[in-house]
Amino acid sequence: MSLLYMSIANRMITYIHILLFQGILLFAITYLTLDKVEPLNVAFIMLETIVFKAIAVPWFLNSLIKRNNITREAEPFLPNFLSLIIVTLIIVISIILSSSVSSKLIDKTFFIVALSTLFSGLYLIVSRRKIITHVIGYLIIENGVFILSLAVGNEMPMLVNLGIMLDIFASVLILGIFFNKIGDVLKDPDVDLLRNLKD
Amino acid sequence: MISVFLILSSLIGIGLFFNKNKSLMYSLLVLYVIQLWVFGISQYLQIHTEASFTYFKPDHIGILLLLALAIVAIPSLFHGYRYMEKHNEGETPRTKGLFFSALIFLMTASAAAYLSNHLAVTWIFVEATTLSASMLIYHHRNIRALEGVWKYVFICAISITFVFIGILFLSLSFKSAGITDLTFDSLYANYAKADLFWLRLSFIFIFIGFTAKLGLVPMYTAGIDAKDKAPAPAGALFASILMNVGFISIYRTYALINKTPLQHWAKTVILIAAVLSIFVAAVYMMRIKNIKRMFAYSGIEHMGIVMIGIAAGGIGVYAALLHIVLHTLVKPVMFFQYNQIYWVYQSKSIYDIGNYFKYNKTGAIVVLLGFLSVTAIPPSGMFVSEFLIFQSLIAQKLYLILILMFILLTIIIYGFGSNVFKLLFTPPIDFNEERVPVIKPWESLSQYILLGLAIWMAYCPPSILIELINGSLKLIA
Numbered sequence: 233m234s235l236l237y238m239s240i241a242n243r244m245i246t247y248i249h250i251l252l253f254q255g256i257l258l259f260a261i262t263y264l265t266l267d268k269v270e271p272l273n274v275a276f277i278m279l280e281t282i283v284f285k286a287i288a289v290p291w292f293l294n295s296l297i298k299r300n301n302i303t304r305e306a307e308p309f310l311p312n313f314l315s316l317i318i319v320t321l322i323i324v325i326s327i328i329l330s331s332s333v334s335s336k337l338i339d340k341t342f343f344i345v346a347l348s349t350l351f352s353g354l355y356l357i358v359s360r361r362k363i364i365t366h367v368i369g370y371l372i373i374e375n376g377v378f379i380l381s382l383a384v385g386n387e388m389p390m391l392v393n394l395g396i397m398l399d400i401f402a403s404v405l406i407l408g409i410f411f412n413k414i415g416d417v418l419k420d421p422d423v424d425l426l427r428n429l430k431d
Numbered sequence: 432m433i434s435v436f437l438i439l440s441s442l443i444g445i446g447l448f449f450n451k452n453k454s455l456m457y458s459l460l461v462l463y464v465i466q467l468w469v470f471g472i473s474q475y476l477q478i479h480t481e482a483s484f485t486y487f488k489p490d491h492i493g494i495l496l497l498l499a500l501a502i503v504a505i506p507s508l509f510h511g512y513r514y515m516e517k518h519n520e521g522e523t524p525r526t527k528g529l530f531f532s533a534l535i536f537l538m539t540a541s542a543a544a545y546l547s548n549h550l551a552v553t554w555i556f557v558e559a560t561t562l563s564a565s566m567l568i569y570h571h572r573n574i575r576a577l578e579g580v581w582k583y584v585f586i587c588a589i590s591i592t593f594v595f596i597g598i599l600f601l602s603l604s605f606k607s608a609g610i611t612d613l614t615f616d617s618l619y620a621n622y623a624k625a626d627l628f629w630l631r632l633s634f635i636f637i638f639i640g641f642t643a644k645l646g647l648v649p650m651y652t653a654g655i656d657a658k659d660k661a662p663a664p665a666g667a668l669f670a671s672i673l674m675n676v677g678f679i680s681i682y683r684t685y686a687l688i689n690k691t692p693l694q695h696w697a698k699t700v701i702l703i704a705a706v707l708s709i710f711v712a713a714v715y716m717m718r719i720k721n722i723k724r725m726f727a728y729s730g731i732e733h734m735g736i737v738m739i740g741i742a743a744g745g746i747g748v749y750a751a752l753l754h755i756v757l758h759t760l761v762k763p764v765m766f767f768q769y770n771q772i773y774w775v776y777q778s779k780s781i782y783d784i785g786n787y788f789k790y791n792k793t794g795a796i797v798v799l800l801g802f803l804s805v806t807a808i809p810p811s812g813m814f815v816s817e818f819l820i821f822q823s824l825i826a827q828k829l830y831l832i833l834i835l836m837f838i839l840l841t842i843i844i845y846g847f848g849s850n851v852f853k854l855l856f857t858p859p860i861d862f863n864e865e866r867v868p869v870i871k872p873w874e875s876l877s878q879y880i881l882l883g884l885a886i887w888m889a890y891c892p893p894s895i896l897i898e899l900i901n902g903s904l905k906l907i908a
Contacts, residue, residue, distance in 0.1 A: 350596075363581075366585065370585070370588060373589070373592060380599055381599055394551055394555075394595070397555075401558060402558075402588040402591065402592070405562065405588070406585065
């Protein structure tokens with residue numbers, strides 16, 4: 233699974249490749265699962281996954297990294313081996329959690345994948361030092377939410393559309409406006425520089 | 432009606448964004464206030480008509496907060512105007528236009544979020560408030576503002592994702608009964624059919640998500656930095672109407688949970704978050720050195736008190752609603768007055784300020800009265816609501832929480848008071864008195880009016896207020 237790889241990856245470029253890979257995966261999943269929804273809607277969702285998640289965002293991140301001369305080291309707080317174990321634990325726990333759920337409403341695989349993606353994204357945010365890895369963690373959380381909304385979305389396309397709106401809105405806001413600005417103001421984007429606002 | 436309001440407000444906002452002419456800008460602002468009032472009153476008149484709207488519905492609690500917004504809108508735009516004209520030379524017509532159009536979008540999005548009858552619609556407008564708030568925080572375009580806005584946007588983005596997950600679970604919970612209509616009316620009508628497991632998950636996610644706006648424990652940090660870094664008139668809005676957006680969303684969700692067997696569990700969740708919030712506020716109040724952040728933490732404390740009232744139930748819910756209205760009126764006063772303090776001392780650190788009575792007498796009286804009001808010392812209006820909340824805690828036999836609250840509130844009053852009295856009476860060290868600007872007493876007039884309004888509303892509440900609060904109570908009762 234890409235999450236496991238993500239936990240040990242050290243170089244920025246690997247993160248971007250993983251995001252790209254996840255985007256393509258999501259595209260495939262959409263294609264396979266959403267068969268009851270009207271075609272126009274499916275086309276829209278697929279367009280979103282392939283264009284936005286798999287092409288635009290990775291490309292944009294890549295150009296950001298080049299532009300701001302971000303060093304390629306990811307600078308985790310914890311050693312990679314420990315991260316690997318933690319992410320594995322997250323996956324195991326989500327499997328246990330979802331097996332305790334007895335509900336016919338939701339496909340269990342989706343639920344497991346969504347939960348583990350969600351928590352790994354959160355883990356990635358807290359365990360890495362650079363702002364851009366926080367952004368990547370957030371994008372991974374969004375992928376998890378997307379999978380979750382797909383699981384529900386067969387009968388409720390409106391919610392999926394809302395989720396896509398969230399995706400586009402938040403990513404554009406976070407990535408576009410502010411990271412651009414942060415890159416201009418701070419020469420080496422590191423969370424440590426954004427630590428002065430306190431009491 | 433609401434579509435007319437939204438379109439008109441957006442037009443005014445866009446107009447402000449592109450406009451370069453000063454007098455046109457201020458006449459547009461006056462126009463906005465007038466149409467906000469017309470909208471608020473017309474919604475109030477529609478309250479009794481039982482027309483079924485899909486996405487928006489003028490119900491009691493929505494109107495209550497909408498009218499509070501309309502009241503606060505006037506002084507905050509006025510102080511925005513003073514801020515722009517007096518504050519610094521760096522303001523160009525472009526930055527002014529941007530500031531005011533963001534203010535107007537913030538107020539409009541909050542008003543729409545109050546009245547929305549559908550969780551997803553609320554969610555959309557909450558996103559809109561995040562966007563406009565981030566414009567306001569970044570007004571000064573320096574690195575500290577950038578840091579504030581980055582943290583705010585990031586935490587709000589995560590919490591909005593949480594709310595979205597909550598909505599997904601909510602839809603799952605009702606799907607088993609074949610209900611796909613997620614308006615609050617339909618949810619309230621069909622609560623008995625909900626799947627409790629998913630409902631529980633959904634409440635926890637929605638609650639955590641909206642605490643970013645409300646300012647309770649898990650996600651409160653974003654709001655503090657935002658209020659600190661935004662210009663004070665915008666900070667006043669963050670501390671009042673934006674917190675109400677989070678409040679109304681949680682209130683409506685809680686009203687649903689309250690009908691189901693989950694209500695005891697939900698009360699425990701809310702109580703834990705609320706007590707922790709007051710605790711956090713007390714800890715920071717003791718050692719805080721930045722007075723603007725101190726006002727922001729005081730907001731966290733008040734939201735904790737409000738949520739305790741909601742969870743205690745009975746008279747506590749009435750008191751909580753009264754408290755949130757009074758807080759909406761009183762808290763902006765501190766932020767408005769903060770601007771004048773900053774003009775005098777050019778600093779917000781407690782070490783650089785003091786002896787405020789000497790430099791600005793009217794303003795100093797506002798600070799003193801505001802301090803009494805915010806800490807709920809009589810004759811403050813909040814004394815009434817806090818007293819009723821204590822009463823409801825005793826009625827529910829939640830003595831432990833009551834004692835904890837007494838201790839924490841005393842600590843907060845001590846921390847707040849020692850800073851405020853330092854500001855008012857102790858002479859500052861190394862302070863150059865020659866540069867102190869003369870501040871005219873009429874600039875503090877709006878603060879007096881708001882403080883007076885809060886006292887009047889608490890001790891002899893007008894019939895409209897009672898009617899609106901009692902109407903809102905029906906959601907939970």
